[in-house]
Amino acid sequence: MRWRYKLPLRLRSLLRRHKAELDLSEELQFHLQNQIDEYIARGMDPQEARRAAFRSLGGVEQVKEECRDARKMNLIENFVRDARLGLRMLQRNPGFTVLVILCLTLGIGANTAVFSWVEGLLLRPYPLVSHQERLVALSGTVGEEREQTSWPDLLDVQRSCALCENVFVSSINGATLSIGERAEVVTGSIASANYFDAIGVHPVLGRGFEPGEDTGSGGHPVVVISYHLWQTRFQSDPKIIGKTQRLDNVVYTIIGVMPEGFYGTFVGRVIEFWVPVSMLEAINGSSFKLEDRGARWAESFVRLKSGVTRNQTQQEISAIAARLAVAYPASNRGHSIKVWPLWDTPFNHARELLPIFEIMVVVTMFVLLIVCANVGNLLLVQSFARRHEMTVRLAMGAGHGRLLRQLLTEGLLLAACGAAGGILMAYWCRHALALFFPDRGLYLPGQIDVRVLGLSAALGLVVTLAVGLIPAFQTRNLALADTLKTEASSVMGAGGRAWLRSTLVVLQVTLSFILLVGATLLMQSLRRIRTTSPGFSTTRVLDTWIPSVAAGYDAPRAKTFQDQLIQRVRALPGVEAAAYARVVPLGYNTFSSAPIAIDGYEPQLNEQPTADYNEVSPEYFATMGIPLIAGREFTRADDENAPRVAIVNQTMVARYWRGQNPIGQRLQVKGDWAQVVGVVKDSKYYSMEETARPFFYVPLRQYFAIEPDIHIRSTQPLQTIQKALLREVRALDPNLPLYEMITLQEQVDRSTAQQLAAVGLVALFGGLALLLASIGLYGVMSYTVSQSTRELGLRMALGADPSNVLRLVLSRGLLLTTTGIMIGVGLALLLTRLLGNLLYQVSPRDPLAFAAAFVVMAVASATACFLPAWRATRTDPIRALRAE
Amino acid sequence: MAKPSDLVQGTLDLLILRTLALHPMHGWGIAQRIRQVSKEVLQVNQGALYPALHRLEQQGWIQAKWGESENKRRAKFYSLTPDGAKYLCQEQAQWKRLSLAINLVLETP
Numbered sequence: 001m002r003w004r005y006k007l008p009l010r011l012r013s014l015l016r017r018h019k020a021e022l023d024l025s026e027e028l029q030f031h032l033q034n035q036i037d038e039y040i041a042r043g044m045d046p047q048e049a050r051r052a053a054f055r056s057l058g059g060v061e062q063v064k065e066e067c068r069d070a071r072k073m074n075l076i077e078n079f080v081r082d083a084r085l086g087l088r089m090l091q092r093n094p095g096f097t098v099l100v101i102l103c104l105t106l107g108i109g110a111n112t113a114v115f116s117w118v119e120g121l122l123l124r125p126y127p128l129v130s131h132q133e134r135l136v137a138l139s140g141t142v143g144e145e146r147e148q149t150s151w152p153d154l155l156d157v158q159r160s161c162a163l164c165e166n167v168f169v170s171s172i173n174g175a176t177l178s179i180g181e182r183a184e185v186v187t188g189s190i191a192s193a194n195y196f197d198a199i200g201v202h203p204v205l206g207r208g209f210e211p212g213e214d215t216g217s218g219g220h221p222v223v224v225i226s227y228h229l230w231q232t233r234f235q236s237d238p239k240i241i242g243k244t245q246r247l248d249n250v251v252y253t254i255i256g257v258m259p260e261g262f263y264g265t266f267v268g269r270v271i272e273f274w275v276p277v278s279m280l281e282a283i284n285g286s287s288f289k290l291e292d293r294g295a296r297w298a299e300s301f302v303r304l305k306s307g308v309t310r311n312q313t314q315q316e317i318s319a320i321a322a323r324l325a326v327a328y329p330a331s332n333r334g335h336s337i338k339v340w341p342l343w344d345t346p347f348n349h350a351r352e353l354l355p356i357f358e359i360m361v362v363v364t365m366f367v368l369l370i371v372c373a374n375v376g377n378l379l380l381v382q383s384f385a386r387r388h389e390m391t392v393r394l395a396m397g398a399g400h401g402r403l404l405r406q407l408l409t410e411g412l413l414l415a416a417c418g419a420a421g422g423i424l425m426a427y428w429c430r431h432a433l434a435l436f437f438p439d440r441g442l443y444l445p446g447q448i449d450v451r452v453l454g455l456s457a458a459l460g461l462v463v464t465l466a467v468g469l470i471p472a473f474q475t476r477n478l479a480l481a482d483t484l485k486t487e488a489s490s491v492m493g494a495g496g497r498a499w500l501r502s503t504l505v506v507l508q509v510t511l512s513f514i515l516l517v518g519a520t521l522l523m524q525s526l527r528r529i530r531t532t533s534p535g536f537s538t539t540r541v542l543d544t545w546i547p548s549v550a551a552g553y554d555a556p557r558a559k560t561f562q563d564q565l566i567q568r569v570r571a572l573p574g575v576e577a578a579a580y581a582r583v584v585p586l587g588y589n590t591f592s593s594a595p596i597a598i599d600g601y602e603p604q605l606n607e608q609p610t611a612d613y614n615e616v617s618p619e620y621f622a623t624m625g626i627p628l629i630a631g632r633e634f635t636r637a638d639d640e641n642a643p644r645v646a647i648v649n650q651t652m653v654a655r656y657w658r659g660q661n662p663i664g665q666r667l668q669v670k671g672d673w674a675q676v677v678g679v680v681k682d683s684k685y686y687s688m689e690e691t692a693r694p695f696f697y698v699p700l701r702q703y704f705a706i707e708p709d710i711h712i713r714s715t716q717p718l719q720t721i722q723k724a725l726l727r728e729v730r731a732l733d734p735n736l737p738l739y740e741m742i743t744l745q746e747q748v749d750r751s752t753a754q755q756l757a758a759v760g761l762v763a764l765f766g767g768l769a770l771l772l773a774s775i776g777l778y779g780v781m782s783y784t785v786s787q788s789t790r791e792l793g794l795r796m797a798l799g800a801d802p803s804n805v806l807r808l809v810l811s812r813g814l815l816l817t818t819t820g821i822m823i824g825v826g827l828a829l830l831l832t833r834l835l836g837n838l839l840y841q842v843s844p845r846d847p848l849a850f851a852a853a854f855v856v857m858a859v860a861s862a863t864a865c866f867l868p869a870w871r872a873t874r875t876d877p878i879r880a881l882r883a884e
Numbered sequence: 885m886a887k888p889s890d891l892v893q894g895t896l897d898l899l900i901l902r903t904l905a906l907h908p909m910h911g912w913g914i915a916q917r918i919r920q921v922s923k924e925v926l927q928v929n930q931g932a933l934y935p936a937l938h939r940l941e942q943q944g945w946i947q948a949k950w951g952e953s954e955n956k957r958r959a960k961f962y963s964l965t966p967d968g969a970k971y972l973c974q975e976q977a978q979w980k981r982l983s984l985a986i987n988l989v990l991e992t993p
Contacts, residue, residue: 005944005965027911027960028934030953034912035930037955058931066935070942 024067028060078402082409089386089410096382097414100375104418104463106768107371109425110364112456113446116426117433118357120447121267121350122343127447128262130200131303136310137345138167138300138317141336146346148296149337151277153324154192157337160320163308166198171299172266172347173283175247175273176547176737179233185547185739186229188247188273189264190280190298196224198303199265203256205230206241213276217290220278223247224256226263229272247273249552249735250282263443265301268349270443294331299347302339314339349442355838356758362834363518363765366511370769372463373504373511374776375414376470380501381783383407383471404468411468412460419460423453436757470500501780502816508776509820509861510827512769516853517828519766521835522759524849525842529752532840535683536585537625537713538748542721543584544741545709551735558706561732565710566617568728574716579624580617580700580708584744585685586751591695592703597668598656611652611694612685613669615703621647621680623713624744631663631678638699644674645699650682652694669698688752689840711744718743758838770856774864781813782868793877802873809872813865821857825850896928896936898979901964901972904946908963910953911937937962945971 032053039049057063090097124132138157140147148171158167169192177186196208203224213220223245225234234240244251252275264271275283280290280297288295304313321337343350383390390403430446437444546565548558562580569578583589591612603609618634621627629650638645646667653662662676682692700708714721722741729736742750749756785792792805832844842849903909903917914937915928940946945968953959964972 005941005947005967009942023960026958030910030957030959031912031930031934033957034955056930058929063931063934066931067938070935070938 024064028057028063032057032060078405079409082406083413085406086410086413090413093382096378100378100414101417101421103371103375103378103772104414105421105425106772107368108415108418108422108456108459108463109429110367110422110765110768111459112422112426112448112452113429113432114357114360114364115455116430116446116448116452117444118361119449119452120430120445121353121433122357124447124449125267125342125350126199126263126265127445128201128259129265132342134165134304134306134308135199135342136302136304136313136339137342137347138302138337138339139346140296141338142334146338147335148347149298149300150293150296150331151280151290151298152293153321153332153337154298154300156324157302157317157320160323161302161313161316163305163313163316165303165305166194167300167302168192168195168198169277169298169300170195170265170271170274171297172269172271174547175283176551177233177245177247177273178735178737179245185737186272187269188275188283189266189271190277190283191274192277192300195274198301201259201262204259205238206254206256208256209274209276214278216278218250218279218282220276221250221252221282222255222276223252224258224274225254226258226270226272227260228270230257247275248282248547250279252279266348267345268442268444292331293328310339310341349444352754353444356754356761359518359758359834359838360761360765362831363515363762366515367765367769367772368459368463370508370511370772370776372466373507374772374779375463375467377501377504377776377779379411379467379471380504381779407471408464408468411464414467415460415464418463419456422456422459423448426452426456433757436760437753470504501783505773505776505780505816506820506823508769508773509817509857510824512766512773513821513824513853513857514828514831515762515766515769516856517824517832517849518835519759519763520849520852521832521839521842521844521846522755522762524846525839526752526755526759528841529688529755530748532684532688534586534688534744534748535626535681536744538745539743540713540715541624541744542712542714542718542741543709543744543747544722544725545707545739546729546736547707547739548736549706551733553706555704555706559701559704562617562708564732565728568731569710569712569725572714572721572724572728574720575712575714577619577623577713579620579622579711581620581711582615582700582703582705582708584709584711584747585614585683586687586747587709591685594670599666601656609656611696613646613696613698615700615705615708616697617700617708620697620711623711624683625713626683627681629679629681630661631676633678634697634699639701640704642702644669644672644702645677646674646696647678647680648676648696649680649694651692652696653679655694667696669696674698688748755838755840770860774860777813777816777861778864778867780816781809781865782871784812785809785868785872788872789875792872792875793879796875797877805873805875806869809869810862810865813861813869817858817861817865821854824857828853895979896932897940898972898975899926899928900933900936900940901945901968901975904962904964905969905972908949908951908961910951910959910961912959913953914962940968944968 035053035056036046036049039052040046044052054060126132126135129135138149138154140149140153151169154167154169158164161167169190171190173188173190174185175188177184191209193209193211193214196202202208204227206224208224209222213222225240230236230240237243240254240257243254245254246252258274264274277290277298280288288297302313302317304310317337317339321332321335325332325335340346343354345351393403394400426446427448430448431444433446434442434444548561553561566578566580569575583591591614593610593612596609596611598609601609616634618636618638621633631647634645634647646669648662648667653659656662657665662679665676666673667676668674680697682695684690685693685695710725712721712725716724718741722738725741726738729738792808795808796802796805828850829845835844899918900914903914903921909917911933915930915933918926918928937946937948941948941962944965946962947965948960948962950958951961
């Protein structure tokens with residue numbers, strides 16, 4: 001029941017503060033009056049009695065303050081007062097305030113942006129999809145390799161998995177969409193009928209799939225389109241539902257439009273349309289049959305029942321996969337099924353980003369630390385100027401705790417502005433990550449949600465503490481009497497403070513040095529990668545392909561088409577050579593791989609020689625610029641009816657023929673013996689970082705592929721060739737579209753995109769860190785100089801010439817830098833190992849990178865120190881001494 | 885005893901509550917009363933009295949009302965709340981136990 005008495009009191013203290021204060025005064029007044037009366041009654045004179053009464057109470061203001069404390073209203077009231085005072089302080093120094101808030105914005109903004117990317121790409125990668133924490137990805141596995149799964153297997157998992165709420169499919173795919181004159185390949189997805197219900201996103205127009213639409217091959221030509229496609233290609237037609245649209249060579253009925261902001265469930269790409277799995281063969285070019293248990297094409301997800309962990313589900317699904325392997329040994333022996341967290345999804349771009357994110361998290365934390373050190377330093381300088389104010393307040397009876405609260409409140413104000421700025425910055429930068437990758441089709445959005453906001457608020461609090469406590473350090477040591485006297489301004493005398501400031505500068509130099517080393521290492525690695533020759537020409541060779549399967553081409557028709565097209569292309573002006581190849585090197589598609597046997601080569605006991613190979617047409621090596629060392633290229637005569645032939649690379653010769661001339665020798669591929677007719681130089685096949693590997697080529701005609709890439713070596717610019725090629729393709733068949741054309745250089749660039757992005761990001765943040773550290777160093781040095789005017793003036797009056805003064809000031813700044821770099825070298829030696837797999841032919845302890853970082857740091861800090869030092873030499877001795 | 889002893893830490897609250905148990909009283913009155921009753925032994929530190937009163941009021945043990953003092957001045961009168969009375973009983977019992985125990989220790993030869 002006590003609250004009945006307490007509550008009105010609290011409210012009164014809070015709301016009627018003035019009345020409460022008056023009451024308090026009156027109460028104490030009454031007491032004093034009685035005391036005075038008593039003293040007078042004892043015979044004191046009134047003046048004396050009054051003084052004695054005040055003395056006996058022990059300081060009216062102090063008693064009042066204690067009573068206020070007892071009322072417990074001080075917390076809120078003081079905060080408001082501190083905040084108001086803080087705002088006034090910040091307003092008084094707009095330059096300082098802006099600088100500090102800018103620094104904090106950069107620090108918090110960088111961290112928030114990175115976390116928003118982690119959130120948007122790894123943790124909750126699919127906008128609008130509900131309960132993503134219960135989603136996991138599902139893939140097949142063979143040994144350590146990941147693979148897609150087959151539809152019958154998935155149906156069995158869905159049927160028998162008690163812990164799964166849904167199992168659903170969304171496989172990325174492309175299809176040619178032609179509206180009027182314009183045909184283009186758009187990215188779409190083959191989805192199971194339960195897809196939209198399982199992810200909890202429903203069409204804004206029309207409907208999603210119905211359960212029956214999963215079954216019956218080719219029986220349900222219906223399509224759901226994205227909001228973006230609806231707007232751009234169908235002019236937001238409100239009567240779109242029920243209309244028909246050709247995708248590849250099949251006419252579909254549009255049954256739904258998805259909401260704005262839904263991009264499907266594939267990190268890195270925007271999905272524009274969804275067709276049911278029954279349309280698999282139509283979309284995928286008959287290469288897979290839906291009912292075939294061995295046809296592994298599906299990229300799928302599982303929604304777990306709530307409260308179920310991924311491990312539990314894995315156990316259950318493993319058991320199901322084991323049962324399937326027993327029941328269907330022909331298709332399933334050796335295959336298993338595994339679930340993955342979304343950030344580790346096998347079938348999208350998220351995994352490739354992981355190492356970059358690891359680096360970015362570390363780097364942005366470094367930047368934040370540097371920012372804290374920098375802001376702390378600025379506040380130290382600021383608080384030195386406020387020392388007088390603090391001392392006066394202490395003398396007036398404010399407690400140290402009270403001052404601390406004041407400083408923390410100011411820190412909180414600054415941090416709050418910084419956090420707000422940081423969130424704004426992250427919001428503006430949410431699409432910036434894709435800018436670091438050369439592939440313009442990538443869609444890598446950050447997401448700013450409650451958790452991201454929470455994190456930046458938490459960062460703000462940490463910063464508040466860090467930043468507010470640094471100046472508080474020194475109020476602790478304020479000696480009242482000393483500081484109330486106007487202090488003689490000698491900086492060397494202010495030992496403790498100078499020490500703290502120097503430590504902060506050293507910290508900044510150390511951290512930015514580490515970042516610089518990281519950036520240089522990555523740059524060096526990228527340069528190595530970029531200057532490594534891929535083994536084929538890059539700038540003059542163009543690559544594209546023609547999606548003909550979708551237009552209804554089968555092998556015989558494709559052969560005719562390919563022959564006709566290549567002749568037309570070779571006749572184009574500026575074209576030097578042209579050829580087909582099933583796979584373009586360094587691309588997304590993988591080469592064929594087969595067990596091989598070689599005449600005269602005895603494998604070890606456990607060795608099964610295997611090599612990757614490419615199916616290429618005549619003139620391939622001339623087009624690619626891969627030098628032929630011995631023998632001949634494939635010719636038109638090497639067709640289906642001719643004896644099998646192969647061309648091998650140098651590494652293959654070295655390994656399997658021990659360097660002997662292999663021409664005329666035999667090589668067994670997939671059971672067929674082929675005669676080796678040529679040897680070519682090694683080149684890069686999968687990545688620029690790979691080491692030489694055995695590789696061979698077979699004629700496209702003998703191992704036919706319907707949709708090979710076409711490579712064109714030309715002297716003309718890309719656009720000209722692209723237009724000409726499209727013209728030739730249309731002349732042969734107006735229904736055929738052309739895929740995006742790129743140079744092989746672009747292909748190389750895309751394959752090194754990850755390194756490029758890492759370099760870009762680390763260099764950006766490294767540069768930022770360097771700038772901040774330089775500002776910090778500059779601030780400390782110019783402050784030191786401005787405070788030691790007297791000392792410098794004295795030195796000059798005593799005959800020191802400007803160069804002496806310059807050396808004095810510079811040496812002090814450079815001492816700080818050197819200390820910072822020393823520590824930085826030590827830490828960098830430990831930390832650069834983190835870059836591990838991003839480095840190509842560069843040791844994480846590469847002395848050149850350390851030297852380069854050292855030079856950059858030294859130049860930057862020398863510049864930062866020089867200006868204040870130069871200003872010091874301009875000190876007028878007379879004025880400096882007179883100012884005291 | 886040459887010098888009035890300082891109040892044992894925490895006992896001021898108890899003395900105030902006990903004093904107020906008789907009838908409502910203002911701060912000055914409380915101080916006077918404690919001094920008189922203790923035969924001038926206990927001198928209430930006046931600087932500590934008012935914060936203590938405000939604290940007890942906040943805790944709901946006592947409540948305050950403005951009234952007129954014996955010498956016709958406006959004064960703030962404190963009185964015990966029912967909860968405060970209960971609290972006083974508890975504390976008094978606690979104190980008795982404690983002082984008995986201390987006496988036992990001191991007087992046992």
